[in-house]
Amino acid sequence: MIAPAIATLFIVNIFPLMWSFGLSFFEYKANRIAAPVFKGLDNYADVLKDPDIWERFQHTATIVVGSVVVQLIVGFLLALLFANEFPLRRYLLMLVLAPMMLSLSAVGVFFKLFYDPTLGFISRFISLFTPDTYVILSTPARATIAIVAADAWMWSPFVMLLVLAGLVSVPKYLYEAAEIDRAGWWRRFRTITFPYIRSLLLLALLFRTIETFKIFDVVYILTEGGPGSSTETVSVYVYRLAFQFFRTSLASALGYIMLFAVIVLTSLYLYAIQTRRAEPVNE
Amino acid sequence: MSKNRTHVIGKSGWRRTLGAAVVSAIYFFPVYYILMTAFKTRPDALAMPIKFLFTPTMDNFYSVFVRADIQGGGGTDSGFSHYFFNSLFIGGTSVTLALIMGTAAAYGFSRFPLRGNDTYLFIILTTRMLPPIIAIIPIFVLFRVFGLSGSYTGIIALYTAFNLPFSIWMAKSFFDDLDRDIEDAARMDGSSEWRVFRKICLPQVYGGLAATFVFAVILTWNEFLFALMLTGTETRTVPVAIARTIGGQVGVDWGLMSAIETLFIIPVVLVTFVLQNQLLRGVTFGTIRK
Known part of the structure; x- marks a missing residue:
């Protein structure tokens, strides 16, 4: 029964991946006819020695850390707000959940409009407090914050959903017991609520780290890596290497370094899921 | 399959609704802004402060599908x-x-x-x-x-x-x-x-x-x-x-862009x-x- 699925995945996905894995050991440009020349590990050595690439990893890390931290905080607060049943909850929840289901490219286009110095309501709003027109995408720091804001806005609801799932799993009698013991809200949170949502927060952290690490669409549409190359992420750089400079094999090598990172993170994620299932607090 | 609807732990009244409504409105505002811009004429779309009351127009949606000719007259399919x-x-x-x-x-x-x-x-x-x-x-x-x-x-x-x-x-x-x-x-x-x-x-x-x-x-x-x-x-x-x-x-043309995005989202x-x-x-x- 699994044969058709495996065959499709193999032909369309795994075979091309192995092909490019092989390619990463050759010198090859997709826009030349010249046959690939074997280079061994040279491409990997080039990638690891290249300061430009380390810089791209730093940009990516800054965006990942900034965005994931904001998502965890905002998502957590949203979850506390929506943890109780109240009139119209279902409809309000829809408004908060909607951004998560939008396309990354649509969010890129939205925020490009909002950050526009003359038309965008966000930049116009900030300009009220600054002497000059506030051009959001003009400096590296501002552009990075702009990307983080767009990404965090989109994905905070994801963290909210996971935290909500954790909050429901707390048995009510624990709160009742805490009530009798006159435990303050902080103590109740720290000793009762937090242990139940800890594993889900970890899952949210890992999942969002994997996804944000790959960030492409938002950066590509919003800043195109600019100003200069100050917000260029690894994904955008691989794209440029492969399709603008046509250094196909070098791009493949860099891609495989990314893939390795993602595989490690994915294993951690699945491991965290298994641990969570095994925990006595669930079921 | 569990039937519990999107997770609740307790009950609150309309006061929570009010708080949540404010937060949701702020959170949803970027999307609402796009939806609104899609129905605005060009001057309305550019107006500052943001115009919340305006006469809606369907022109942007029309231009999504038909590209206006520069010489005037008919139009061509925008694809x-x-x-x-x-x-x-x-x-x-x-x-x-x-x-x-x-x-x-x-x-x-x-x-x-x-x-x-x-x-x-x-x-x-x-x-x-x-x-x-x-x-x-x-x-x-x-x-x-x-x-x-x-x-x-x-x-x-x-x-x-x-x-x-x-x-x-x-x-x-x-x-x-x-x-x-x-x-x-x-x-x-x-x-x-x-x-x-x-x-x-x-x-x-x-x-x-x-x-x-x-x-x-x-x-x-x-x-x-x-x-x-x-x-x-x-x-x-x-x-x-x-x-x-x-x-x-x-x-x-952000009105046009918003109209496309609206249809898309x-x-x-x-x-x-x-x-x-x-x-x-x-x-x-x-x-x-x-």
Whole structure:
């Protein structure tokens, strides 16, 4: 029964991946006819020695850390707000959940409009407090914050959903017991609520780290890596290497370094899921 | 399957509604702003402070499909109706294929675990978790060699493979949740494996598969990078067309852009509402169920 699925995945996905894995050991440009020349590990050595690439990893890390931290905080607060049943909850929840289901490219286009110095309501709003027109995408720091804001806005609801799932799993009698013991809200949170949502927060952290690490669409549409190359992420750089400079094999090598990172993170994620299932607090 | 609606731990009254309404309004504002701009005339769209009261116009929606002639008079087809068709056709076909194969595979993984079952599932998940930029390099080159660039066959095959891991993990999570007693009873009574699958297991997961279908269609509908690299004029999908409309030009017509985005996101927002209870499972590829 699994044969058709495996065959499709193999032909369309795994075979091309192995092909490019092989390619990463050759010198090859997709826009030349010249046959690939074997280079061994040279491409990997080039990638690891290249300061430009380390810089791209730093940009990516800054965006990942900034965005994931904001998502965890905002998502957590949203979850506390929506943890109780109240009139119209279902409809309000829809408004908060909607951004998560939008396309990354649509969010890129939205925020490009909002950050526009003359038309965008966000930049116009900030300009009220600054002497000059506030051009959001003009400096590296501002552009990075702009990307983080767009990404965090989109994905905070994801963290909210996971935290909500954790909050429901707390048995009510624990709160009742805490009530009798006159435990303050902080103590109740720290000793009762937090242990139940800890594993889900970890899952949210890992999942969002994997996804944000790959960030492409938002950066590509919003800043195109600019100003200069100050917000260029690894994904955008691989794209440029492969399709603008046509250094196909070098791009493949860099891609495989990314893939390795993602595989490690994915294993951690699945491991965290298994641990969570095994925990006595669930079921 | 648990019936508890999107998770609550207690009850609150209208005061909480008020607080939540304010927060939701702020949170949803960027989307609302786009929806609003789509119905505005150009001067209204540019007005500052933001005009919340205005006379709505449908002009932007008209211009989505018909490009005005510079000399005046009639207009030419902007191609957007074709791009919408492409998005739907490519998404629908590839998701249907992926779901049929994915359901079969998921049932196999769930009921007849192989040696190294978890390894297979891990590899399958990895093909979905990997940065798409890695996959696109060899696929781009191979598609050119086989002449698949810009063809429906190519992009549909790619999206089928793109949706398969998601379908398998989702469908497996639904099969895993089923109560085994009924099917064991049927097996005891001498039902064939096919009959157990077809008459007992499958009907119980129809709802879940429908949700999976819709999620996968949205994922495909939203996908940008593969579409950017592998579709041509004939097969271009909406996200690529949108990015092309804002790229290059100096003065972007934001009313028009907003109208396109509105048409693009309204189905997604509606679906989000309908699928609220399955959303957690959907966005985590079925790895987290509750």
